Amino acid sequence: MQDDGKNRISVEIYGHQYRLSGKASVTHMRMVAGYVDDRMNEIAKGNHRLDTAKIAVLTAVNIADEYIRLQQEYQELLRLLQEDAAEANE
């Protein structure tokens, strides 16, 4: 850890080394890198002709798809929780 309070690690994703830095824990950063590596390998398996850039873009698209869906579900859950809280105060 350097003076700015950020953690810095080297990770391997789809055969290439990347330096990641952030305030998150090293464990969290390694988990994120492992998740992207797994997803890239999955996509590469099903599409042998794709180059690394295209595999990475499609991986980003797939993860963004799930992220945006989860954001919608999260908002819905938050709404339910606020309704419950309002009912409890009645």
Added chain:
Amino acid sequence: MQDDGKNRISVEIYGHQYRLSGKASVTHMRMVAGYVDDRMNEIAKGNHRLDTAKIAVLTAVNIADEYIRLQQEYQELLRLLQEDAAEANE
């Protein structure tokens, strides 16, 4: 739409064309593609020496980071909602 019930669209992400297909709406798929395009352009702005593959991998890493955090918050919210439901049944 073809017989398999999937929507198919062409989108441009970071200057390249991609064919996306899925059961999601065309609106959702365009939003996801736009999100990835925006994030890639943001990362490219801050790192002029990165090639497209590295920009795409770092974009996937950033989105995965937010996705995994949101999964944790979602689980926490679900736990709160279940606690509320259990209290309501007491």
